[in-house]
Amino acid sequence: MSSDFDATRDPYVLFDAWMAEARASEINDPNAMALATVDSDGLPDVRVVLLNGLDRRGLVFFTNAESAKGVELEGQPKAAVVFHWKSLRRQIRARGPVSEVTAEEADAYFATRPRISRLGAWASQQSRPLGSRAELEAAVAARDAEFDGREPPRPPHWKGYRIAPVAFEFWQDMPYRLHDRVTFVARSDGWDKTRLYP
Known part of the structure; x- marks a missing residue:
């Protein structure tokens, strides 16, 4: 399997190629990514989320x-x-600053989600304590009635x-x-590409 590392100096080109191969071969959620953030105590926190969009931004x-x-x-x-x-047998790591997408972008993606998922977004008090599964299901049902x-x-x-x-960083x-x-580090006029020891 070729790593394609020598074919480009643009990480987005390589990312797109690897993601296309993952979409063709991975059974579940090829766009799943572990997302790490930092809490108010400076401790790292990580969970899996889905990549829903990728472009030069x-x-x-x-x-x-x-x-x-x-x-x-x-x-x-x-x-x-x-x-x-x-x-x-591949992985990609990336890191950088985070900003909110526009309301229009969020609206457009939200509209593509199944109705039950959209209701769940209204019903779920995400990350807060939940008394029981029945409580969540009742909250979803209440939102379903509200938006009947x-x-x-x-x-x-x-x-x-x-x-x-x-x-x-691309790893094969x-x-x-x-x-x-291989790592790609942003600079003002492009990317610095460096091969690393394994």
Whole structure:
């Protein structure tokens, strides 16, 4: 399997190629990424979220802004992510500052979600204590009744975030743990590309 490391000096080109291969081979959620943030005590926090958009401005995901990660990003608007595709024996890491996407972008993506997911965005008090599963289901049912016959709009607390990477690392598993690793670090006129020891 070729690493494609020598073919480009643009991390987005390589990212797009690897993501296309992951979408073709991974059974579940090839766009899953572990998202690391920092809490108010300076401790790292990590969870898996889905990449919902990628362009030259960065990597986009959506969440409840009142969740733990939303609160952490409000306090420290920076993050790191890692994609790991076990079947392809590859991973990509990226990190950088985070900003909110526009309301129009968030509205457009929210409208593509299944109705039950949109109702869940209204019903869930994400990251806060929940007494029982029945309590959550009742909250969803109440929101369903509230929006009976209407499409649920995006809740004001449901937002999109864009990570603008200042660095990428691409890792390809190779025999005998002699892996391929390449970093791309942003500079004003492009990217510095460096191959690393495994």
